[in-house]
Amino acid sequence: MRNSSDTIRRLKAGLRTTAVATLLATAASFAVAPLACAEDANAPANELWNSLKTDVFSNKPIQESAGLVSIEAPKRAQDAALVPVDIHIDPAKAPDGLKALTLIIDVNPSPVAATFKFGEKSGVTHLSTRVRVNDYSFVRAIAETPDGQLYMAETFVKASGGCSAPAVKNQDEAKATMGQMKLRQFAQQESTDGKAPELQLMIRHPNNSGLQRDPLTQYFIPPLFIHELSVKQGDREIFSMESGISISEDPNFRFDYKPAGNSPIHVQAVDTKGNTFQDQWPVQTAGL
Numbered sequence: 001m002r003n004s005s006d007t008i009r010r011l012k013a014g015l016r017t018t019a020v021a022t023l024l025a026t027a028a029s030f031a032v033a034p035l036a037c038a039e040d041a042n043a044p045a046n047e048l049w050n051s052l053k054t055d056v057f058s059n060k061p062i063q064e065s066a067g068l069v070s071i072e073a074p075k076r077a078q079d080a081a082l083v084p085v086d087i088h089i090d091p092a093k094a095p096d097g098l099k100a101l102t103l104i105i106d107v108n109p110s111p112v113a114a115t116f117k118f119g120e121k122s123g124v125t126h127l128s129t130r131v132r133v134n135d136y137s138f139v140r141a142i143a144e145t146p147d148g149q150l151y152m153a154e155t156f157v158k159a160s161g162g163c164s165a166p167a168v169k170n171q172d173e174a175k176a177t178m179g180q181m182k183l184r185q186f187a188q189q190e191s192t193d194g195k196a197p198e199l200q201l202m203i204r205h206p207n208n209s210g211l212q213r214d215p216l217t218q219y220f221i222p223p224l225f226i227h228e229l230s231v232k233q234g235d236r237e238i239f240s241m242e243s244g245i246s247i248s249e250d251p252n253f254r255f256d257y258k259p260a261g262n263s264p265i266h267v268q269a270v271d272t273k274g275n276t277f278q279d280q281w282p283v284q285t286a287g288l
Contacts (some may be wrong), residue, residue, distance in 0.1 A: 035235075043136060048106055056102065056112060057150065062142060065153040068093040069101070073157050074190060077133060080162030082248050084160040085151075086128040087170040097122060100144040105246055109139040109211065113246035119237030121175045123196060123258025126241075130248040132162035132209065164211040168249055171214070171221065174206035179277035182269060184283045201231065203252075203269055203277070209245040226251055228270040233283070234263025259283065 053062060072086040089098055097120075103113040113131050118124050133139070139153045167174065184200040203226065208225030229241040229251075238257050268278040 009179075021203075040064060045106065049138065049140075052106060052111055053105070056104070057142070060150060061132055062150045062152050065143070065151045066093070068145075068151045069141050069153045071139065071141040071153045071155050071180055073139050073155050075158060075160070076155070077157055077159035079165075080134070081132050082130050083133050083139075083159060083162065084128065084130055084155060087126070089125045089127075089143065091125050092142070094145060096146050097124065099146050100149075101127070102142045102144075103131070104140040104142065105131060105133055105137055105247075106140070107135045108132070108246050109134065109209075110244040110246060112200035112244055114241050114243035115157045116239050116241050118239045119232075121258060122238045123268065124239060124255055125196070126198070127253065127255045129251070129253050131246050132165070133157050133159035133246075134163040135160055138215060154237050163209045163245060164213075167206055167213060167216060167218035167221075168209070169206070171206065174204075174249075177204040178206065179269070179275065180204040181269075181277065181279045183265060183267070183279075183281045185281075187284065191252075197259060198254060198256045199231075200252070200254040202250065205269075205271065207245075207247055207249045207251060211245070224272055226271045230268045232266045232268075233257070233260055234266075236260050236263075 010039045015184065045101070056075040058262075067090050069089045072088075073083055077083045085103070087103070089101075091097075096250050098118050100118065103116075104111050105113050114129070116127065124129050131139070136158050138154050138155070139157050140152055141152045143153075145151070170282070180211045181204070184197040184202070186200070205226050208221050208223055210220065210223045213219065214221055223245060225243070225245055225247065227242070227243055231238045231240070239255070241253075262281045263284050266278070266280040270275065
């Protein structure tokens, strides 16, 4: 009996030891899992970007931003079809401004959301807009300096279905107001950085991506979006833009600039059907 009892005690002790070892091994696996998941998540993202950057920029080297350009967007989008993006350019690191800036959303069906080209001495150091994000993705700002060097900043956005999300307005209402523009001017003391005046341009346009469905017929709504935009003060260009399906419905841009006298602000937009919209506004000189 004594031998039997000793055997039972040894078996119980062995089971306890095995259980503890199993628990420790499980805990260790959970500790390592996030690192493994992160590596697994980054691998396809890097592969996608490596392929994409070659398509867009050929083999031109792209350097880390090092503060020359920065990009901000919500980590998790409240509305994947209206994701705010803020881009800042450090004038101390880009004293001559930028030649161009390309906004890329890696996983979107058309990844290049927009390419902005800046006029000489336009003074743009801040540019914000709203974009569609189709899935969890890096959103990148690639800045090109006047000497042709490329610098990149990136942020990661969690979103889903932005490119196929239903339009906010019905198509009849969108067509009735299409092309209407509004320009809001912020005097120097009202601007976000306190140094330069800012403008906010709002354009009524459905900017249909071609991936949205008519809620009644369930047929796809044909793509129709603004793909060219020019913003000038007098004859001097502040910036121009070529864009695709990723810019949100009713495009909205806010940016600072360096005024050149009192010439009016003139805007022209062209959509994919060749419709041309334009308007102009006198510069509000108070506070500039």
